Amino acid sequence: MRRQPRQARSQERVNRILDVAEELFIEEGYNATTTNAIAKRAKVAIGSLYQFFPDKTSILQGLALRYNELLYQRLSELNTEALVTLPLTVYVDQMIDATDQFFTDYPGYYAIFMPLQGTIPELQEIEAAADAHLIQNMATELSLRNAGLESPDYEAIAFVLVKAIGNLLWLALGQEKPFRQRLVTETKRLTLHYLQSYFSSEFIPAHQAEAGVLPPLPHHPL
Numbered sequence: 001m002r003r004q005p006r007q008a009r010s011q012e013r014v015n016r017i018l019d020v021a022e023e024l025f026i027e028e029g030y031n032a033t034t035t036n037a038i039a040k041r042a043k044v045a046i047g048s049l050y051q052f053f054p055d056k057t058s059i060l061q062g063l064a065l066r067y068n069e070l071l072y073q074r075l076s077e078l079n080t081e082a083l084v085t086l087p088l089t090v091y092v093d094q095m096i097d098a099t100d101q102f103f104t105d106y107p108g109y110y111a112i113f114m115p116l117q118g119t120i121p122e123l124q125e126i127e128a129a130a131d132a133h134l135i136q137n138m139a140t141e142l143s144l145r146n147a148g149l150e151s152p153d154y155e156a157i158a159f160v161l162v163k164a165i166g167n168l169l170w171l172a173l174g175q176e177k178p179f180r181q182r183l184v185t186e187t188k189r190l191t192l193h194y195l196q197s198y199f200s201s202e203f204i205p206a207h208q209a210e211a212g213v214l215p216p217l218p219h220h221p222l
Helices: 008-028 036-040 046-052 056-076 081-085 088-105 109-114 121-143 151-172 179-194 206-211
Strands: none
Touching: 008 046, 008 056, 008 081, 008 109, 036 056, 046 081, 046 151, 056 088, 056 109, 056 121, 088 109, 088 151, 088 179, 121 151
16 A cells, blocks of 8 residues: 555545445456546545555555455464364364355455456565465464474474365366365365374363373364
């Protein structure tokens, strides 16, 4: 953004510009949409739009950042103290279902950005930064489980999971609903078996392992 909104009124204007841009990018496509059309539908002067966004690409970047923040918030809701005690199957189900539900709740994400993949370097930078954030968080989550691994191991596992889950669910969005659901299931299967190659089927937090306390071993079919 050219400048950050400092007042509630300015923030409201920025949000309205982003909301309208989202609508037009979905309806008309990014390339066919102009900043004048965005300003007109948002009922703001074109000069006001340019105060915050110097061009259409910066508006697209603003939307990408907003989508990524919404996804991060959705996944952060799962990050509770009980997370490290969850059986693998439950952990995988919650993580993948939350991501898939996000894509369902915000169809504009796929509709806008799928046709633009690989064409706008600024978007690639935003996505790389968002993935790096998710990878770091997941590595931290995994390190809380008593697996006896080193920090680079957790980072590598998190990298594989974020990239694999994100890309598989993203590609699934372009499929018919029955096959999309099948791909979600297959993504869970892939993730579960991958994690089981490093961790036991039931994670035991370090403080419990040191105390000799073992959790029950219920079976949770995928």
